[in-house]
Amino acid sequence: MDKIIYLDNAATTKTAPQVVEAMLPYFSEKYGNASSIYQLGAESKQALTKARDIIAESLHADPAEIYFTAGGSEADNWALIAAAEGYEAKGKHIITSKIEHHAILHTCQYLEKKGYEITYIDTDENGIIKLEDLKTAIRQDTILISVMFANNEIGTVQPIAEIGEIAKENGILFHTDAVQAYGHVPINVETLHIDMLSASGHKFNGPKGVGFLYIRKGVKVRSFIHGGAQERHRRAGTENVPGIVGLGAAAQLALAQMKKRMENVSRLRDYLIGRIEKEIPHCRLNGDRIKRLPNNVNFSFRFIEGESLLIMLDMKGICASSGSACTSGSLDPSHVLLAIGLEHEIAHGSLRLTLSEENTMEEIDYVVDAIKEVVNRLRQMSPLYEDFVKTEQK
Numbered sequence: 056m057d058k059i060i061y062l063d064n065a066a067t068t069k070t071a072p073q074v075v076e077a078m079l080p081y082f083s084e085k086y087g088n089a090s091s092i093y094q095l096g097a098e099s100k101q102a103l104t105k106a107r108d109i110i111a112e113s114l115h116a117d118p119a120e121i122y123f124t125a126g127g128s129e130a131d132n133w134a135l136i137a138a139a140e141g142y143e144a145k146g147k148h149i150i151t152s153k154i155e156h157h158a159i160l161h162t163c164q165y166l167e168k169k170g171y172e173i174t175y176i177d178t179d180e181n182g183i184i185k186l187e188d189l190k191t192a193i194r195q196d197t198i199l200i201s202v203m204f205a206n207n208e209i210g211t212v213q214p215i216a217e218i219g220e221i222a223k224e225n226g227i228l229f230h231t232d233a234v235q236a237y238g239h240v241p242i243n244v245e246t247l248h249i250d251m252l253s254a255s256g257h258k259f260n261g262p263k264g265v266g267f268l269y270i271r272k273g274v275k276v277r278s279f280i281h282g283g284a285q286e287r288h289r290r291a292g293t294e295n296v297p298g299i300v301g302l303g304a305a306a307q308l309a310l311a312q313m314k315k316r317m318e319n320v321s322r323l324r325d326y327l328i329g330r331i332e333k334e335i336p337h338c339r340l341n342g343d344r345i346k347r348l349p350n351n352v353n354f355s356f357r358f359i360e361g362e363s364l365l366i367m368l369d370m371k372g373i374c375a376s377s378g379s380a381c382t383s384g385s386l387d388p389s390h391v392l393l394a395i396g397l398e399h400e401i402a403h404g405s406l407r408l409t410l411s412e413e414n415t416m417e418e419i420d421y422v423v424d425a426i427k428e429v430v431n432r433l434r435q436m437s438p439l440y441e442d443f444v445k446t447e448q449k
């Protein structure tokens with residue numbers, strides 16, 4: 056196979072051709088500033104309104120509750136900082152989980168420096184947060200619970216309805232980082248009692264650098280970017296009209312195809328998981344087998360280094376990802392893999408494959424054969440594996 060097999064859709068997705076097509080006129084002939092009153096500006100404004108309506112409807116929210124941002128990280132930063140500042144009179148305690156994205160964790164660290172107290176809830180060995188721990192963590196001065204909808208590394212889908220219920224009963228705001236979930240699984244902010252929700256275009260076949268934050272009416276919202284009157288005075292700056300048009304088009308497409316995609320992609324996922332478990336010894340599926348995103352596969356292979364695996368897969372045209380140290384730019388393996396209780400050595404040998412509708416069964420077969428061969432080859436070179444085999448033979 057000389058074409059690329061792309062299995063890193065949790066890192067980013069291909070912008071759908073229909074989305075690019077919808078965006079193009081807003082770079083060229085329809086370049087008006089949406090704040091201008093002449094026709095050219097009004098056309099941009101209408102395009103923003105349409106995108107906002109599509110997204111609001113997809114969540115069962117009101118268009119006035121959608122704020123466009125420059126992606127998921129900005130939405131996460133905004134949600135946490137706005138809640139912290141808006142509700143500090145009530146308290147300075149925030150609850151989150153140990154497996155959040157760095158956009159949440161590093162914002163929490165920033166808030167800790169500003170005098171906020173953060174409780175980081177544990178997960179079980181499958182990466183589902185412990186609801187009992189959440190309940191006991193709640194205090195008089197707790198102002199916010201922020202738990203991700205679905206995890207970007209191990210694909211676990213959290214008990215969002217239960218968390219929303221707990222937050223509501225206790226009069227605490229509930230934010231969810233839904234960057235991996237939005238456009239992939241159904242989300243209803245009403246039934247799930249979500250007060251704030253972050254999403255990002257490039258994770259669901261939209262463009263990079265654009266996303267949104269849903270903020271329920273009645274929640275105190277502080278401005279995040281100061282300047283002009285855009286986004287109801289909360290997020291200044293001339294709107295990214297082509298990006299927002301693309302975001303809306305991607306949301307519409309994702310929604311229309313969600314059911315079919317969930318079925319097709321989860322079938323590929325389960326086939327991939329089944330073959331790896333059957334054919335490669337000493338591996339572990341990370342994340343929950345059932346409560347899992349339709350497109351996520353994450354394995355640890357003992358006695359190997361994730362980055363060696365990635366490099367050798369790349370030579371075979373396969374794009375994948377790992378939770379091992381080098382890829383994260385630090386010495387420690389992924390905080391998510393450590394939080395679910397993996398030993399360092401095992402976490403280092405992890406591989407994340409995140410699929411899309413475009414992958415085929417033929418590709419999956421090719422990928423499993425490639426992983427088998429590479430894992431075998433790396434183990435043959437591993438002193439740890441050699442020791443292991445010797446002790447096995449005794």
Ligand SMILES: *Cc1c(COP(=O)(O)O)cnc(C)c1O
Pocket residue numbers: 065125126127128129131156158203205206207232233234235255256257258264265266
């Ligand atoms: C990708 C991702 C983000 C960051 O989104 P950007 O648009 O890349 O800033 C935040 N949270 C999760 C769970 C993600 O997967």
